[in-house]
Amino acid sequence: MKDTLNPQPPVIEAQGLQLVFQTADGPVQALKDVNLVINRGDFVSFIGPSGCGKTTFLRAIAALEHPTGGTLTVNGMTPDEARRKRAYGYVFQAAGLYPWRTISGNIRLPLEIMGFSKAEQDSRVARVLDLVELSGFGKKFPWQLSGGMQQRASIARALAFDADILLMDEPFGALDEIVRDRLNEEVLKLWARTGKTIGFVTHSIPEAVYLSTKIVVMSPRPGRITDVIDSPLPKERPLDIRDSREFIEIAHRVREGLRAGHLDD
Amino acid sequence: MSALWMAVAVWLAAWGLNAWLAGSAASRTRFGKALVPLIFGATVLVLWEGLVRGLSVPPVILPAPSAIAATITGSLPTLWQDFAQTILKGAIPGFLIGAGAAFVVAIAIDRSPFLQRGLLPIGNFVAALPIVGLAPILVMWFGFDWQSKAAVVVVMVFFPILVNLVAGLQASERMQRDLMATWGASYWQTLVKLRLPAAMPFLFNGLKIASTLALIGAIVAEFFGSPVYGMGFRISTEVGRLGLDMVWATIAVAALAGSALYGLISLIERWVTFWHPSQRH
Numbered sequence: 001m002k003d004t005l006n007p008q009p010p011v012i013e014a015q016g017l018q019l020v021f022q023t024a025d026g027p028v029q030a031l032k033d034v035n036l037v038i039n040r041g042d043f044v045s046f047i048g049p050s051g052c053g054k055t056t057f058l059r060a061i062a063a064l065e066h067p068t069g070g071t072l073t074v075n076g077m078t079p080d081e082a083r084r085k086r087a088y089g090y091v092f093q094a095a096g097l098y099p100w101r102t103i104s105g106n107i108r109l110p111l112e113i114m115g116f117s118k119a120e121q122d123s124r125v126a127r128v129l130d131l132v133e134l135s136g137f138g139k140k141f142p143w144q145l146s147g148g149m150q151q152r153a154s155i156a157r158a159l160a161f162d163a164d165i166l167l168m169d170e171p172f173g174a175l176d177e178i179v180r181d182r183l184n185e186e187v188l189k190l191w192a193r194t195g196k197t198i199g200f201v202t203h204s205i206p207e208a209v210y211l212s213t214k215i216v217v218m219s220p221r222p223g224r225i226t227d228v229i230d231s232p233l234p235k236e237r238p239l240d241i242r243d244s245r246e247f248i249e250i251a252h253r254v255r256e257g258l259r260a261g262h263l264d265d
Numbered sequence: 266m267s268a269l270w271m272a273v274a275v276w277l278a279a280w281g282l283n284a285w286l287a288g289s290a291a292s293r294t295r296f297g298k299a300l301v302p303l304i305f306g307a308t309v310l311v312l313w314e315g316l317v318r319g320l321s322v323p324p325v326i327l328p329a330p331s332a333i334a335a336t337i338t339g340s341l342p343t344l345w346q347d348f349a350q351t352i353l354k355g356a357i358p359g360f361l362i363g364a365g366a367a368f369v370v371a372i373a374i375d376r377s378p379f380l381q382r383g384l385l386p387i388g389n390f391v392a393a394l395p396i397v398g399l400a401p402i403l404v405m406w407f408g409f410d411w412q413s414k415a416a417v418v419v420v421m422v423f424f425p426i427l428v429n430l431v432a433g434l435q436a437s438e439r440m441q442r443d444l445m446a447t448w449g450a451s452y453w454q455t456l457v458k459l460r461l462p463a464a465m466p467f468l469f470n471g472l473k474i475a476s477t478l479a480l481i482g483a484i485v486a487e488f489f490g491s492p493v494y495g496m497g498f499r500i501s502t503e504v505g506r507l508g509l510d511m512v513w514a515t516i517a518v519a520a521l522a523g524s525a526l527y528g529l530i531s532l533i534e535r536w537v538t539f540w541h542p543s544q545r546h
Contacts, residue, residue: 064443083449090447096440099540100462109458110448141540161448 009076011165011197012038012061018069019056029222030056031067036216036225043191043198045208046216047254053223054201058167061199062090086114088165089158093173095150097142104138107157114161128156131190148179167199181239184210188237209250210242217257227257272315279308328510333517336510344518351496352522354411355483359418364472366419367426375434392424396482401489409490417486422475433467434460466541469534476526480519
């Protein structure tokens with residue numbers, strides 16, 4: 001897959017990354033010596049138990065947290081510069097739609113802030129609504145939609161301004177299994193269509209294996225990477241690929257990695 | 266005594282009627298919902314009238330509603346002049362100035378933690394001053410006419426609105442603010458597009474509390490000096506002349522004006538904060 005003739009610089013590169021939170025109970029090492037390279041078009045999942053730093057790492061990429069050591073670059077810039085250049089869209093655990101705005105109004109919000117023209121806003125809103133299959137719901141208010149639809153709207157909002165990187169922090173954690181399967185399929189389709197680089201935090205081994213080209217296994221106290229698995233699964237992934245031997249083998253390796261992380265506690 | 270018994274009979278009948286209405290299908294219609302409190306209000310007036318007549322209560326203690334109504338219709342020009350002086354010139358401009366000042370100061374406080382530590386305690390201190398001490402001072406400063414009444418109202422409404430708005434500006438969720446940061450939004454963009462809309466339910470709480478305070482402030486301030494008209498002036502002079510029917514008529518006008526102001530603010534609130542769980546229907 002890699003273009004060896006014209007190697008592109010990595011999209012995200014972390015070297016010896018440290019992040020220590022100062023809390024009332026003393027310092028907490030959220031990230032310790034994290035080294036990771038994410039290339040253009042990668043779908044990277046971060047998996048691990050609570051407190052392993054997977055969300056903290058994603059937030060550090062988004063410049064919502066500030067590392068206390070090591071280096072972290074996004075598109076060759078500091079995360080803060082990348083943030084101001086609107087390099088990424090971020091999808092949080094909850095949809096976080098503003099209740100006083102319609103679905104269209106919510107998706108339009110980042111476009112208003114970034115100063116897109118009115119006509120451009122309209123066409124982009126229509127396009128991403130279609131992309132997440134919410135056409136016809138633009139005039140509804142968030143509280144009038146189901147949780148799954150709200151989360152799809154929040155993904156549309158993150159896609160509207162066409163950042164190259166999409167960061168998703170357990171976006172489907174609060175949804176039931178069936179809705180989750182459907183949205184996972186949709187995210188894969190979206191990724192195939194747009195070629196974005198995606199960082200995806202999850203608790204679920206099947207979700208991580210199903211979605212990713214690269215699985216980063218993390219463990220807590222201190223938060224660190226214990227394994228990085230490059231998935232051999234093809235880009236085209238029907239849901240029943242989860243019954244294949246390869247899938248089960250990767251899932252097994254992820255589980256082993258998670259267990260190993262717990263053993264050296 | 267017959268007036269008393271008739272009133273009691275009307276009261277019991279209306280009670281029965283309301284109990285029946287509340288249980289019937291009519292109570293779910295708009296008309297039924299409006300009818301029940303109207304019947305209740307009318308019953309209170311009838312009972313009041315019956316008690317006063319039946320027990321021959323002296324008008325100085327409690328005038329009958331019919332007497333109050335007669336006073337109102339008989340002295341409309343006076344009541345209107347009082348209303349214009351106290352409500353239109355004193356309470357409402359004071360309310361608007363106070364609310365505007367509270368809004369500006371709330372944003373300034375939000376902008377700077379230094380001001381938060383400095384201005385909030387001062388606001389608190391001013392709010393703790395008793396109005397009977399403050400009003401005469403402001404009357405000395407601003408004169409007997411409506412300007413001093415508006416000044417008292419400004420001082421009274423400023424603090425509740427300020428405190429509510431400062432709290433409201435903290436009401437947006439962290440995730441919503443993080444979202445704004447990921448889009449590279451400036452302070453003012455975040456303020457206008459997120460934090461002010463999120464603060465609106467708090468602001469309207471403050472405005473509703475302040476609307477009743479504005480009326481009290483404008484009326485009470487007139488006790489400490491006013492031209493020969495105004496609702497506070499009317500109440501204090503008519504009490505002195507034992508013209509309690511005029512006092513009650515003025516109170517009725519004040520109650521109507523207060524309810525109208527409160528209702529107007531509630532209406533705007535429903536329109537602005539339609540999205541809030543307390544307003545969704």
